[in-house]
Amino acid sequence: MSNEKPIETAQEAIEVSPEYASMEIIQNTLDDFISVADVNSAYGPPIKEGDTLIIPTAEVLSVMGFGVGSGSGSGPSENGEGKQDYGEGGGGGGGGSVLSRPVAVIIASPDGVRVEPIVDVTKIALAALTTAGFMAGMLFKMRRPR
Amino acid sequence: MNPNRLNHPRKNKMSTLIRSETRTGQSISTHGFKLTPFSRSLTLRIPGINGGLIWNRPASVLVQAEDGQEYVLPVIDFTRQVQWALYGLALGAGLLFLLFSIKNKSNRR
Numbered sequence: 001m002s003n004e005k006p007i008e009t010a011q012e013a014i015e016v017s018p019e020y021a022s023m024e025i026i027q028n029t030l031d032d033f034i035s036v037a038d039v040n041s042a043y044g045p046p047i048k049e050g051d052t053l054i055i056p057t058a059e060v061l062s063v064m065g066f067g068v069g070s071g072s073g074s075g076p077s078e079n080g081e082g083k084q085d086y087g088e089g090g091g092g093g094g095g096g097s098v099l100s101r102p103v104a105v106i107i108a109s110p111d112g113v114r115v116e117p118i119v120d121v122t123k124i125a126l127a128a129l130t131t132a133g134f135m136a137g138m139l140f141k142m143r144r145p146r
Numbered sequence: 147m148n149p150n151r152l153n154h155p156r157k158n159k160m161s162t163l164i165r166s167e168t169r170t171g172q173s174i175s176t177h178g179f180k181l182t183p184f185s186r187s188l189t190l191r192i193p194g195i196n197g198g199l200i201w202n203r204p205a206s207v208l209v210q211a212e213d214g215q216e217y218v219l220p221v222i223d224f225t226r227q228v229q230w231a232l233y234g235l236a237l238g239a240g241l242l243f244l245l246f247s248i249k250n251k252s253n254r255r
Contacts, residue, residue, distance in 0.1 A: 026196050033198070033200070034189065034198075034200065036200050036202065037167065037169070037187035037189055037200045037202050038169065038185075038202075039169040039170065039171035039183060039184070039185040040171065041185075041202050042183075042185035042187075042202050042203055042204045043171055043183045043185065043204060046174055046176075051177075053174070053176045053177070055174070055181070055183070057183075057204035057221055058204070059201075059202070059203040059204070059223065060200070060201075060202045060203070061199070061200070061201050061202075062199070062200045062201075062202075063197075063198075063199045063200075064197045064198060064199075065195060065196065065197030065198075066196035066197055067196065068196070094196075094197070096197075101225075103203065103204055103221060103223045103225075104204070104221050104222065104223070104224075106181065106183075106207055106219070106221070108174075108176045108177055108179055108181060109177065110177050112179075113179055113181065113207070113209045113219065114219070115207065115219045115220070115221055115222070117222055117223070117224035117225075118224075118225070119224055119225055119228075120225040123225050123229060124225060124228050124229065124232075127228070127229045127232040127233065128232055130232075130233075130236070131232045131233065131235055131236040131239075134236045134239075134240065135236060135239050135240075138239065138240055138243040139243070141243075141247075142243055142246065142247055142250075
């Protein structure tokens with residue numbers, strides 16, 4: 001059984017192994033990324049306009065990926081004399097994207113509370129054109145003599 | 147080095163592949179109403195890859211009036227509903243055309 005103490009900080013991880021330190025940094029970044037799932041990312045800060053309070057809402061899609069690698073090797077020294085040179089290196093990279101789209105606004109006034117949807121005409125028009133194009137293509141294919 | 151030394155409690159949280167959650171936000175009081183927002187999130191993690199996807203969207207708002215009346219207002223994504231309806235229409239029409247063309251072929255024979 002090992003008496004080794006668990007690694008608690010990134011500094012400890014760097015001292016033990018640079019590779020695991022990179023993983024530690026990635027894990028921390030991922031934890032921050034996961035915090036995007038919080039309710040505050042779907043609801044914006046309330047806006048007060050006269051007697052009315054407006055709360056914007058949005059759909060958030062966040063995608064993220066990381067990769068890391070390292071290696072080491074040894075070879076004959078340039079100075080000769082049968083000595084061996086040793087080297088090691090590592091690297092990493094990542095990318096991500098966050099997409100946000102307004103969905104609706106919550107309007108609270110002395111008359112009551114209501115939810116007003118936000119209509120994205122461009123998206124609807126694109127979907128309608130796709131549907132129309134698909135249906136026209138099918139109709140054309142059906143009527144075409146064989 | 148023993149890799150097990152890196153077994154943080156956080157690792158269990160990260161290893162979940164698909165997780166769907168409903169979260170409650172901080173209540174806002176205005177004009178005698180107390181509004182409590184709810185959001186629904188979907189977290190997807192691909193095993194072996196340091197990354198993932200989070201889809202977070204507003205779900206509903208709980209409205210509590212001063213007189214004790216309570217009701218839930220759903221936050222409807224109108225644009226998404228229309229998009230799905232149109233794609234459904236295209237799929238339905240496609241299936242109908244396919245059935246029609248199969249019937250025509252069998253009639254010709």
